[in-house]
Amino acid sequence: MRRSGFIDKLSVTASIVLAVTLCTSLGVVFWPRVTSALGIKPEPPAPAYAVGDLIDVPSGWYARTPKTLVVFARASCGACETAQPFLKTLVASVAERGGSVAFAGHRETPADDAVFARSLGLPDKAFAIFPAGLRVRVTPTLVVVNREGTVLHAWEGVGPPEKQHVIAAAVDAAFK
Secondary structure (H helix, E strand, O other): OOHHHHHHHHHHHHHHHHHHHHEEEEEEHHHHHHHHHOOOOOOOOOOOOOOEEEEOOHHHOOOOOOEEEEEEEOOHHHHHHEEEHHHHHHHHHHHHOOOOOEEEEEOOOOOHHHHHHOOOOOOOOOOEEEEOOOOOOOOOOOEEEEOOOEEEEEEEEEOOOHHHHHHHHHHHOOOO
């Protein structure tokens, strides 16, 4: 009798765990649909860098030329690897127009990030490490700043080719 009491308690516990897991899973799956049906739209998060903000990187990264493209990326980032051909083209475009590019790699993988920066056609002097406390949330993040460090354009992620064309056009216009 004692054994079946234990099994009954175990069955009740397992049932509760299963019910909670199922409810949580259904909530995660259906919550966006429920909020959409009710007309509730969540506020998108504010971008890490907005136009007009001052960028929080050392001034040596951007004070040399009138405008600088700052690329925040990591070699271990799948999106960065996928965007590598686009980033390489963008870096070459900025260099042709006389602008400068600063590449910020992550402090946990500096050697790999330096190799990634070189693959974009950047010299070692263009490579630096993310400063501690930086606001970057997504890699790659691209920011165009002026000599004073004011953000002129910023993009978190480079996305599909349609977004890449918009980014390329804005960067080309900024460096004319």
